[in-house]
Amino acid sequence: MSCLIHVAAAVIEDGCGAIFLARRPQDKHQGGLWEFPGGKVEPGESAEQALYRELHEEVGIEVLACEPLIQIPHHYPDKSVLLDVYRVTEFSGEAHGKEGQKTAWVSEADLGDYEFPAANKPILNAIRLPQRIFITPQAETLEACIENTLSACKRAPISWVMLRQKQLTLDEALSWRLALMQALDEGVEVTLNHPKSGAASSHLSRHLSSKELQATESNPDSSLLGASCHNLEEIETAVRIGCDYITLSPILPTNSHPGSPTLGFDAARQLIAQAPLPVYLLGGMSEEELPHALAIGAQGIAAISAWSE
Ligand SMILES: Nc1nc2c([nH]c(=O)n2[C@@H]2O[C@H](COP(=O)(O)OP(=O)(O)OP(=O)(O)O)[C@@H](O)[C@H]2O)c(=O)[nH]1
Numbered sequence: 001m002s003c004l005i006h007v008a009a010a011v012i013e014d015g016c017g018a019i020f021l022a023r024r025p026q027d028k029h030q031g032g033l034w035e036f037p038g039g040k041v042e043p044g045e046s047a048e049q050a051l052y053r054e055l056h057e058e059v060g061i062e063v064l065a066c067e068p069l070i071q072i073p074h075h076y077p078d079k080s081v082l083l084d085v086y087r088v089t090e091f092s093g094e095a096h097g098k099e100g101q102k103t104a105w106v107s108e109a110d111l112g113d114y115e116f117p118a119a120n121k122p123i124l125n126a127i128r129l130p131q132r133i134f135i136t137p138q139a140e141t142l143e144a145c146i147e148n149t150l151s152a153c154k155r156a157p158i159s160w161v162m163l164r165q166k167q168l169t170l171d172e173a174l175s176w177r178l179a180l181m182q183a184l185d186e187g188v189e190v191t192l193n194h195p196k197s198g199a200a201s202s203h204l205s206r207h208l209s210s211k212e213l214q215a216t217e218s219n220p221d222s223s224l225l226g227a228s229c230h231n232l233e234e235i236e237t238a239v240r241i242g243c244d245y246i247t248l249s250p251i252l253p254t255n256s257h258p259g260s261p262t263l264g265f266d267a268a269r270q271l272i273a274q275a276p277l278p279v280y281l282l283g284g285m286s287e288e289e290l291p292h293a294l295a296i297g298a299q300g301i302a303a304i305s306a307w308s309e
């Protein structure tokens, strides 16, 4: 296999919800498609140095603050790239197409209207997905489930809830999901984790167990799809069927599975480096572990008890 071409690319934010895009010249690789500005890392340069240089050369800005967003290894038929993507949160100068390329400031919600190279799908997911997933602990009643969720949302800025109540039938789970959505603030996403979720409406955001993942051929629709993964083979399956994100577990020991083998942060870091999609660490995660998770390239953390009393 050819070696990976290391590329630094920037999600440049204006601080008001818009992102700067440039159009790749027709005669270049993936020409005519929209891109996050950037370019190849040169010998002797760090990815961050390349980012600063490329943004100066291509769009005329000086980066003042940036943070890593996601790394994506991607194999095109004609070349393999490792996209090292940063969020640029502060810069000086006015972003423009310094090399004559077409450019646009696009609101996050409108990014879906633009055509990007195939490698960019995970960047779009990394931009839109939050850092925390609250997984509902098993509850006796709907009221208890709502109470648990509201209480977690008070402890941290949670905008994504995974409804996981395996004791329920699919119909019950669907009605709990609706009730939960009504009880939560507008804009909080509720994803269904249920063994029969495949039979539900195709517009539902769903999360597959690793067993369901093995039995799924492809992502049949455009709604958000995730899966629980524990090793590289499962990650590769999740990528093949078109998952938008995964959870990776177990990272640390938990009360529910004391003494079970765990991945630890080092193995997690290595798996994340090979995963071209946002990864949430799961198992023993708490708010204190979030910076550590971000530092090894994860999108964030998923947890049942991190935000409980
Ligand atoms: N900059 C950038 N490159 C991307 C994106 N997505 C993606 O697949 N790529 C690929 O990553 C590689 C980046 O190369 P580039 O053409 O920007 O490199 P460069 O600025 O150094 O240009 P040059 O080769 O003309 O010197 C290309 O193969 C491009 O197709 C993206 O969003 N931004």
Ligand SMILES: [Mg+2]
Pocket: 037, 038, 039, 040, 054, 058
């Ligand atoms: Mg470039």
